[in-house]
Amino acid sequence: MSEQSFHLVCPHCRATNRVPAARLSAAPKCGKCGQPLLTASPHELNAQTANKVIQKNDVLTIVDFWASWCQPCIMMAPEFKSAASQLPQVVFVKVQTDKYEQAAAPYNIRSLPTMVAFRNGKEVARQSGALPSHQIIQWVQSLQS
Numbered sequence: 268m269s270e271q272s273f274h275l276v277c278p279h280c281r282a283t284n285r286v287p288a289a290r291l292s293a294a295p296k297c298g299k300c301g302q303p304l305l306t307a308s309p310h311e312l313n314a315q316t317a318n319k320v321i322q323k324n325d326v327l328t329i330v331d332f333w334a335s336w337c338q339p340c341i342m343m344a345p346e347f348k349s350a351a352s353q354l355p356q357v358v359f360v361k362v363q364t365d366k367y368e369q370a371a372a373p374y375n376i377r378s379l380p381t382m383v384a385f386r387n388g389k390e391v392a393r394q395s396g397a398l399p400s401h402q403i404i405q406w407v408q409s410l411q412s
């Protein structure tokens with residue numbers, strides 16, 4: 268337990284970092300580019316970063332699949348951001364499916380918005396439809412532990 272650590276992919280430069288569990292709550296920075304690994308507001312992933320972040324992150328990673336034409340997606344954006352700021356040890360990221368179709372293709376997204384939770388590269392849960400921040404938080408907390 269004392270030496271437990273997690274892999275965290277830098278959303279900025281895609282370097283995989285190894286972060287001791289104890290450092291997760293101390294705003295860890297990327298060893299390569301120096302930028303924060305855990306951002307308070309959800310990072311927008313592109314086709315290159317999406318798969319790597321999803322596959323390599325050991326920590327709970329919530330991906331909001333959205334599209335620019337999707338009104339409920341636009342409405343949920345500030346709720347998702349608010350949830351992210353309240354759960355700093357969970358990775359919250361976004362994939363714009365109408366811009367990066369290939370990034371979303373492997374995950375079989377049938378409706379928007381859909382939030383998919385991943386851990387160790389595996390899907391652990393998904394939630395379709397827009398939710399207010401407190402329900403997003405409840406859902407994410409139910410997946411922790």
Ligand SMILES: [Zn+2]
Nearest residue numbers: 277280297300
């Ligand atoms: Zn980096």
